[in-house]
Amino acid sequence: MPGREETFPKPRILSAMLPLDAPLKATAELDFAEALQPCIKEGKEADVAELTAALTSARKMVQWALDKDRSMVSVDELVSRVRAYASLLRGFKKPPGATTPPPAPDAAATPEKDAPENDAAPPPPYAETAGTDAAPAPPPYEEVAAASSTSNNAASSSSSPPTLRHAVTYAWRDLLDTKGRDWAMSDSELEEASVLLAAAQALLSRAAREPLNDSNAVATFGALRRCGGLLAAARALVKAAEAAPDPPPPKKDAKDDKPKKSWFGGKKKDDEKKDAEAPEQPEQPEEKKEKKSWFGGSSKKDEEEAKEKASLDLRLALAEAWAALALAEAQHATIRKACAASHIEWSLIAALCVDQRDRYSKSIAGHIDSLTKDQETKSVKEWAGKRVCVAFLKTHVAFKSAYFEGVARYCTGCANLEKAVRDTDEDACGVALADLTEAARLHREAMSSASSFVAAAKPVCYVDSPLVAIDESAALVRRALDRAQQLNNGIFHKPVPELGPLPAPKSLVTAIPYEEPAPSHLWTKAAWDAIDPDKIDAKFGPASDARECCTIS
Numbered sequence: 001m002p003g004r005e006e007t008f009p010k011p012r013i014l015s016a017m018l019p020l021d022a023p024l025k026a027t028a029e030l031d032f033a034e035a036l037q038p039c040i041k042e043g044k045e046a047d048v049a050e051l052t053a054a055l056t057s058a059r060k061m062v063q064w065a066l067d068k069d070r071s072m073v074s075v076d077e078l079v080s081r082v083r084a085y086a087s088l089l090r091g092f093k094k095p096p097g098a099t100t101p102p103p104a105p106d107a108a109a110t111p112e113k114d115a116p117e118n119d120a121a122p123p124p125p126y127a128e129t130a131g132t133d134a135a136p137a138p139p140p141y142e143e144v145a146a147a148s149s150t151s152n153n154a155a156s157s158s159s160s161p162p163t164l165r166h167a168v169t170y171a172w173r174d175l176l177d178t179k180g181r182d183w184a185m186s187d188s189e190l191e192e193a194s195v196l197l198a199a200a201q202a203l204l205s206r207a208a209r210e211p212l213n214d215s216n217a218v219a220t221f222g223a224l225r226r227c228g229g230l231l232a233a234a235r236a237l238v239k240a241a242e243a244a245p246d247p248p249p250p251k252k253d254a255k256d257d258k259p260k261k262s263w264f265g266g267k268k269k270d271d272e273k274k275d276a277e278a279p280e281q282p283e284q285p286e287e288k289k290e291k292k293s294w295f296g297g298s299s300k301k302d303e304e305e306a307k308e309k310a311s312l313d314l315r316l317a318l319a320e321a322w323a324a325l326a327l328a329e330a331q332h333a334t335i336r337k338a339c340a341a342s343h344i345e346w347s348l349i350a351a352l353c354v355d356q357r358d359r360y361s362k363s364i365a366g367h368i369d370s371l372t373k374d375q376e377t378k379s380v381k382e383w384a385g386k387r388v389c390v391a392f393l394k395t396h397v398a399f400k401s402a403y404f405e406g407v408a409r410y411c412t413g414c415a416n417l418e419k420a421v422r423d424t425d426e427d428a429c430g431v432a433l434a435d436l437t438e439a440a441r442l443h444r445e446a447m448s449s450a451s452s453f454v455a456a457a458k459p460v461c462y463v464d465s466p467l468v469a470i471d472e473s474a475a476l477v478r479r480a481l482d483r484a485q486q487l488n489n490g491i492f493h494k495p496v497p498e499l500g501p502l503p504a505p506k507s508l509v510t511a512i513p514y515e516e517p518a519p520s521h522l523w524t525k526a527a528w529d530a531i532d533p534d535k536i537d538a539k540f541g542p543a544s545d546a547r548e549c550c551t552i553s
Contacts, residue, residue, distance in 0.1 A: 006421040008414040008480050011349070011407045013336040014469035015212035017329050018396050020322070021068055021205035022461045023180075025198035025313070027172045029063070032056045035168045036531065044530035051088070051522045058085040062195055066202050068209075075203065075223045079230075082199050083517045085192075091523030092164045092188040164531055165189060166247040166538035172198075174311040176318060176371065181545065183311035186538035189241040190310050196234035196514070197313065200322055203227040207329055211464060214340050217333045221509075224330035228511030231323040238314045247538035309540045321367035323511065328359040330509040335407075346415035347503055353408035355505035361401035368393045391456040399449035403470060406442030408502050409435045410477050417484050426492040433488055434499050436481040443474035 032055040033048075040048060058081070065073050065081045170191040174183040185191065203223050212220060308315060335352050338344045372390045413435030420429035450466045457463040488494060 004421055006418060008417065008483075009476055010339040010342075010344075011410055011476060012469065012473050013212075013332070013339050013407070014403070014466045014473070015336070016464055016466040016469070017204075017208035017212070017332070018325060018393075019205065019208040019457075019461050019463055020201055020325075021208070023173065023175060024066075024068070025173060025175055025194065025201050027063070027170065027194070027198075030056065030059055030168070030170065032059075032168065038537070039167050039531050039533075039535045041530055041532050044526075047524075047526040047530040051091075051520075051527045054520070054522055055085075055088050058088055061085070062199075066198050068202065068205060071206070071209075075219075075226055078199055078202065079226060079514075082195055082230075083515065085195060087517035087520045088522065089188045089192050090517065091519040091528075092167060093519075095162060095528050096519070096523050096525055098161070162533065164528070164533060164536070165244075167531060167533075167536050169539045170194065171543040172311060175313040176316060177312050177542075182543040184539050184541060184543035185310060186247065186536075186540060187241050187309060189237045189244075190314065193234040193237040193241070193314055194311070196230045196237070197319060197322075200227045200230045200234070200319075200326070203230075204322060204326060204329070212333060212336055214337070217337045221330050221333040221337075222512075224326045224333070225509060225512045226514075227326040228323045228330070229514040231319045231326065232511055233514035233516065234314075235319040235323075238310055238319070242309060242315075247536065250535055250537045317367055317370055321364065321371060324359065324363045324367060327509050327511065328356060328364060331356050331359065331507060334508050335404075346411045348506065350408045350411035350415075351503045351506035352508065353404045353411065354502045355507045356404040357401050357408065358505055360397050360404070365394075365397050365401070368397060389456060389460060392453070392460050395449050395453035395456050399446045399453055399466065399470075402442050402449060403446035403466075403473070405502075406439045406446055406477070407473065409439035409442060410473075410480065412500075412502065413439055413484070414480055417480060417487075420484075420487060424491075426494050429484060429487050429492050430494050430497045431500060433481070433484045433496050436477060436484055437496070438499055439477045440474065440481055443470060443477055446470050447474065 032052040036048065036052060061081050062085045064070065065078045165188040166186045168188070168191075169184050169186040171182045171184045172194045174181060177183070185194070204227060207220050207224055210216060210220070331352065335349065335356065338349050338352065368390075372393070413432045416428040416432035416435065419425055420432055447467065447470050450470055454463065454465050454467065488496075
């Protein structure tokens with residue numbers, strides 16, 4: 001006699017994403033003709049007029065496309081604007097028609113096979129690989145910075161190919177600067193990396209503003225995968241910029257150099273005669289220099305900061321963190337689409353949710369801990385100029401990881417419960433009861449963390465509350481759990497077994513590589529020769545004063 005058939009509804013996947021548009025990666029407008037004017041050779045202004053006009057226009061169009069109020073700008077148009085501007089920026093790197101020189105012997109000491117062949121997809125974060133036999137965990141930031149400094153010194157000692165990459169100074173807001181300052185960077189590669197980071201932020205913010213539903217799940221999935229590729233390209237550009245030789249100081253005229261005798265504004269000959277007549281002064285002890293760092297070490301920190309080229313959000317793992325978040329949210333769209341299809345098996349949905357739990361609880365949580373190290377703040381005002389706080393990030397990760405694990409347990413419980421009803425299987429009923437009991441507990445944990453997230457978000461930005469969606473999912477769990485308890489108490493009378501393992505995680509998302517553009521045809525030999533590299537004055541460092549705190553809108 002055939003058994004009965006009883007089916008249970010697929011889980012309801014919430015649509016909440018993490019808002020990342022506060023604060024925005026913003027920059028002021030830049031006129032390239034004015035910025036390059038000190039470096040243009042006399043009488044050669046006409047040779048670069050078309051190029052500087054194109055650069056100014058392309059940068060303005062990127063800023064226009066990045067405006068969060070322009071919701072009609074498609075992903076393809078945004079990426080197209082970015083690539084058009086990047087094509088013009090890449091002409092600063094080397095002369096027209098020049099080929100990239102082979103690496104120096106010192107730089108090629110590491111075998112090529114040790115590096116990933118395709119840098120389009122971000123490598124697994126340290127939290128996923130530490131303590132395993134897989135790829136070794138990357139070193140901490142301090143070791144990376146020290147290795148970068150060593151490579152910079154080695155590269156500076158060798159002869160460098162001609163480049164104009166430091167001809168223009170760009171200023172962007174540093175998203176990780178606790179004082180809320182802008183950062184100036186005289187490097188076209190860091191400018192391109194900043195543009196890619198801003199474009200990725202725009203795509204992530206758009207996914208958070210538009211509630212995920214069945215009609216836009218596919219488009220959101222594709223946009224977030226494109227976002228992952230942009231962030232991988234940004235990370236590669238920052239690594240290349242920090243490994244490049246430091247820009248040389250601008251050459252001065254002989255008239256300006258004759259009176260000076262030292263690097264630090266030495267005295268003129270007349271002053272030297274006066275000093276010779278004056279009695280010798282005892283040497284000042286160097287204790288004052290040490291005292292500067294006794295009160296919080298500010299002097300040493302400023303010295304270290306002055307040596308950096310890239311802004312803090314480019315130097316640290318923000319691109320990797322956002323790439324992990326982009327792929328996790330793309331997986332989110334995949335799970336929602338799978339739950340809307342009746343033919344998808346319970347086991348596949350459960351495996352996708354297990355992977356999603358690992359992304360939040362291990363990868364993204366590890367990135368947040370790294371980025372917010374020594375920033376244990378709960379108030380937005382304590383993070384000057386920033387509309388972000390640690391609690392806002394950590395509570396989001398906590399409720400997402402608990403929620404997706406709870407959905408995975410619901411799927412495995414429903415699969416076993418359907419089997420118990422169909423085959424009158426008492427063992428399957430016990431497994432279902434254990435899984436559904438754990439699913440109910442995880443939903444309660446997710447509800448608690450989501451409440452904390454909504455509370456932490458109030459001073460940060462507006463968020464769509466996930467509480468209603470989690471409660472609806474918890475209601476499905478309770479109905480299935482009641483049915484399992486009814487079967488066990490009325491028919492099988494078996495003790496609840498220990499909780500079994502979840503299925504192996506399964507991922508269906510990868511980043512779409514960013515198509516790197518070739519240098520623009522506007523970079524002619526005449527345009528290149530019109531710019532004097534000896535007059536380039538590169539600048540790196542803070543470009544604005546500290547902000548008290550931003551305006552909450």
